[in-house]
Amino acid sequence: MQKKIRITDLLYPHWATLTLAFIAVIGESVTDLLEPWPLKIVFDYVFGSKRVPEWIAGIVTWLGTDKLSILNFAVLAVIAIAILGAVSSYVEKYLTTSVGQWVMHDLRRVLYSHIQRLSLSYHDQKRTGDLISRVTSDIDAVQSLISNVMLGVLVNVLTLVGMVLVMFYLNWQFTLIALLVAPGLFLVVYHYTHRIKKASRAMRRKEGEVVSVLEEMLSSIRVVKAFAREDYEQRRFEQESRESVEAALQARNVKAKLPPIVEIIVAGGTCLVLWYGARLVLTGGLTSGELLVFLLYLGKMYKPMRELSKMTDTISKASVGWERIREVLENEMQVRDLPRAKPAPRFKGKIEFDHVQFSYDSNQPVIRDLSLKIEPGQLAALVGPTGAGKTTIVSLLPRFYDISSGEIRI
Numbered sequence: 001m002q003k004k005i006r007i008t009d010l011l012y013p014h015w016a017t018l019t020l021a022f023i024a025v026i027g028e029s030v031t032d033l034l035e036p037w038p039l040k041i042v043f044d045y046v047f048g049s050k051r052v053p054e055w056i057a058g059i060v061t062w063l064g065t066d067k068l069s070i071l072n073f074a075v076l077a078v079i080a081i082a083i084l085g086a087v088s089s090y091v092e093k094y095l096t097t098s099v100g101q102w103v104m105h106d107l108r109r110v111l112y113s114h115i116q117r118l119s120l121s122y123h124d125q126k127r128t129g130d131l132i133s134r135v136t137s138d139i140d141a142v143q144s145l146i147s148n149v150m151l152g153v154l155v156n157v158l159t160l161v162g163m164v165l166v167m168f169y170l171n172w173q174f175t176l177i178a179l180l181v182a183p184g185l186f187l188v189v190y191h192y193t194h195r196i197k198k199a200s201r202a203m204r205r206k207e208g209e210v211v212s213v214l215e216e217m218l219s220s221i222r223v224v225k226a227f228a229r230e231d232y233e234q235r236r237f238e239q240e241s242r243e244s245v246e247a248a249l250q251a252r253n254v255k256a257k258l259p260p261i262v263e264i265i266v267a268g269g270t271c272l273v274l275w276y277g278a279r280l281v282l283t284g285g286l287t288s289g290e291l292l293v294f295l296l297y298l299g300k301m302y303k304p305m306r307e308l309s310k311m312t313d314t315i316s317k318a319s320v321g322w323e324r325i326r327e328v329l330e331n332e333m334q335v336r337d338l339p340r341a342k343p344a345p346r347f348k349g350k351i352e353f354d355h356v357q358f359s360y361d362s363n364q365p366v367i368r369d370l371s372l373k374i375e376p377g378q379l380a381a382l383v384g385p386t387g388a389g390k391t392t393i394v395s396l397l398p399r400f401y402d403i404s405s406g407e408i409r410i
Contacts, residue, residue, distance in 0.1 A: 005329050007142075007322065010106055014099045021095040025151050027088030029158040033166065034081045036296035038074040044289035046071050092151055100147030107325065108139050114329055120400045121360065122331055128219075129212025130205075134328055137207065138321030145318035149311050163297045170290055177276055178298055181269035185262060192258040197316040199251035204320050206244040213240045255313050273298050347410055349376030351397065356406035358396060365404070366392050 011018065046067045115131060167175040217224060217233050224233055277294055280286035286294075351374040358367040366389050374380045382390040395401060396408060 005110065005326065010103045011099070011146075013106075014102060017095050017099055021092050021099070021151055022154070024088045024092035024095065025155050025158065027084055028092060028155050029162060031081050031085035031088065032155075032159040032300055033162045034077075035085075035300075036293045038077040038081070039296070040289035040293045041074045041077075042071060042289075043292055044287050046074070047288075092155070093147075096151050097147045100143045103146055104139055104143035107142065108135060111135055111139070111325060111328060114331075118328075118331060120395070124360070127209070127212035127216075129210070129215040130208035131328070132215065133204070133208035133211050134321075134324050138204070138324050141314075141317040141321035142325070144314055149314050149318075153311070159300065163300060167294060167297055170293065171280075171286060174273075174277065174280065174286070174294060178269065178273050178294065180272065181265050185265055188261055188265065189258070192254065192261075193316065195254045196251070196258070196313060197319055199247075199254045200313075200316040201320045201323075203244070203247045203251045204317075204324065206240070206247040210237075210240045210244050213237050270295075270298060344410075350374070350410065352407075352409040353393075354407040354409065356396070356408060357404045358392065358401065359404055360401075367396075367403075370406075 112135060115135070164175065164179070167178065213236060217237070224230060273294065277286060277291045281288055281291050351372075353370050353372045356367060356370045357365060359365040370393070382393060384390055392401075396403060397410070
């Protein structure tokens with residue numbers, strides 16, 4: 001039985017690289033959390049009159065104790081945070097792209113090897129262009145998910161959790177108000193993700209059919225020209241292409257609706273936070289620096305939600321692609337040796353069909369109770385009208401197909 005392949009099986013050989021990438025992800029998340037704080041320091045302790053906390057005073061002592069020294073410290077902090085964020089982002093993207101490329105190579109190699117070993121009965125039922133699409137486009141979609149989305153989602157989640165914890169520490173009531181829009185965003189993204197996945201599946205299927213028509217025409221170009229079938233093939237290709245365009249436009253219509261809806265919900269949440277936060281500042285319940293941190297965090301907190309709405313396209317394509325890849329990999333070879341099969345003796349030239357019965361499917365037998373014997377050196381010919389089964393009989397000798405009953409001895 002064919003072992004089911006999982007994406008984790010392909011990622012496991014690259015665990016060391018992914019570990020380094022995860023450390024870079026933590027660095028990105030930390031810089032996202034630290035970015036607003038230099039501005040808070042400037043607003044509260046340089047522009048404002050709040051007393052400088054001891055931990056900041058201890059750090060800036062070597063720069064001085066006046067407000068200009070605090071400003072210098074904030075500027076240096078901005079530079080340090082930017083450098084840490086840039087290095088972490090570069091390392092994360094470089095490593096994930098590297099892993100994505102090697103996973104694509106491994107998956108393409110495994111899929112190519114498996115397709116070669118599948119029985120001819122499977123290839124008779126599948127269109128060549130569809131298989132080409134699975135080896136190319138579908139694997140590219142999985143690679144794009146690993147390179148661009150996998151750790152990107154992790155960065156967003158870690159940053160989101162860290163920001164929520166800091167916001168609760170500053171003012172838990174205000175944080176609850178800021179999070180009011182989160183359930184609505186989640187429901188919208190969840191609803192549209194399923195619709196996008198369904199539309200992407202239909203689009204992928206149509207793309208495979210277009211490639212199949214192209215491959216069939218090119219492989220039979222001599223026949224097409226011999227029988228002057230160019231116009232027919234053109235109409236056939238245009239019909240498939242038109243259906244592909246319609247499927248793509250339908251998928252794009254569903255995808256295009258999600259980001260604007262998310263933007264509207266986010267804008268509503270931002271207005272609510274700004275209105276309530278400004279009132280707290282005016283009544284002394286919040287400093288202007290803390291309000292600035294909240295607003296910047298809010299923008300960063302909604303950013304993952306916006307990005308997730310945009311990532312649904314990549315995630316849906318990869319999910320559909322992975323389904324199509326697994327569909328091929330989980331197909332078992334129909335022609336295979338029995339557990340106790342023995343090596344065949346050297347072929348001596350004798351061929352014998354003993355009450356052989358065969359059908360391409362269980363409903364329509366092609367060969368019924370065929371018995372014949374051809375001795376070594378004997379010249380034999382199979383004669384009959386088109387469709388009588390001559391090619392099928394020859395295909396049974398190298399065991400391209402397994403017979404339904406009887407025996408073939410060589």
